[in-house]
Amino acid sequence: MPELPEVETVRTALEPVVSGQRIKSVRLTRGDLRWPLPDRLDQRLTGRLCSVPQRRSKYILIQLDQGETLLIHLGMSGAIRLYNHKPNFAKHDHFSVELETGAWFVFSDPRRFGHLDLFASPDEGTHPLLSGLGVEPLSSAFSAEVLKSLMAGRKTSIKAALLDQRLIAGLGNIYVGEALFRAGISPRRKAGSIAGARADRLATAIKQVLAEAIDAGGTSLRDHVQPGGEIGYFVQNLRVYGQTGKACVQCAQTIRHIVQSGRSSFYCPSCQR
DNA sequence: AACAAGACCTGCATGC
DNA sequence: TGCATGCAGGTCTTGT
Numbered sequence: 362m363p364e365l366p367e368v369e370t371v372r373t374a375l376e377p378v379v380s381g382q383r384i385k386s387v388r389l390t391r392g393d394l395r396w397p398l399p400d401r402l403d404q405r406l407t408g409r410l411c412s413v414p415q416r417r418s419k420y421i422l423i424q425l426d427q428g429e430t431l432l433i434h435l436g437m438s439g440a441i442r443l444y445n446h447k448p449n450f451a452k453h454d455h456f457s458v459e460l461e462t463g464a465w466f467v468f469s470d471p472r473r474f475g476h477l478d479l480f481a482s483p484d485e486g487t488h489p490l491l492s493g494l495g496v497e498p499l500s501s502a503f504s505a506e507v508l509k510s511l512m513a514g515r516k517t518s519i520k521a522a523l524l525d526q527r528l529i530a531g532l533g534n535i536y537v538g539e540a541l542f543r544a545g546i547s548p549r550r551k552a553g554s555i556a557g558a559r560a561d562r563l564a565t566a567i568k569q570v571l572a573e574a575i576d577a578g579g580t581s582l583r584d585h586v587q588p589g590g591e592i593g594y595f596v597q598n599l600r601v602y603g604q605t606g607k608a609c610v611q612c613a614q615t616i617r618h619i620v621q622s623g624r625s626s627f628y629c630p631s632c633q634r
Numbered sequence: 635a636a637c638a639a640g641a642c643c644t645g646c647a648t649g650c
Numbered sequence: 651t652g653c654a655t656g657c658a659g660g661t662c663t664t665g666t
Contacts, residue, residue, distance in 0.1 A: 364659060395642075395662090419660080437660050438644075453644085472643045474660060490661095517637060526661075533659055582659065602659095622638055625657085 365531030366574035436474030
């Protein structure tokens, strides 16, 4: 489900619910998601005080008292729902947290590509899932100049390079496709050829499409809903993703679908070069 | 070292 | 209706 904008939407929704609140109880229905979960995760979380949820790439990080941090990754099909009372749990509700206010948040993930971890807060920089992550695309550390240097010399496609979380962290299949359309760049173009005006356009497009998607509450396709139950309205603003056979909004050419390194790419063969 | 493919897992739409 | 197939927003692991 979730790329950076969806995860940020979840983080924003969690913020008023968990910030400064103590965990009253934890419901954990299995010992593994993508990997085995930490031992006694439920007991170790019970009674902890939560600080303001943060986001790094597609990870949600909630720092707790006693020097530990809870990490949540939603994988492909993960979602978080919020309640102001005890919910009726469903089949794939693997992890649920009750706060002292009586509010609950429920982590649901049918495919179980998601993950939870609990680690010592000072280890964030060396955590195996976090240490290799690239630049945050919405931060001031990301610019056209940085994009150029990241892409220089790479022989793979720009599509594959933008999906590589070690370079830029947080983009996924939807927003890479949408950013490339806005920048007028073919997903098949060699990453190493992104320089000059193309790099300027692409860096701007990446920042714009992510910011707009966050404003819209993300993109709802199959699984994603905002934690309050509302859909993510950016689905209405997709210009190429999933638009195979439709007319390009700019030139009316037919949007094409190809497969690149096992992932679907959608693009306008006329606007994107 | 860089890159592509395979693997993980479930649910849903499609077509026979 | 039932079954097989293919596909899905991610990313670690394996193989070239």
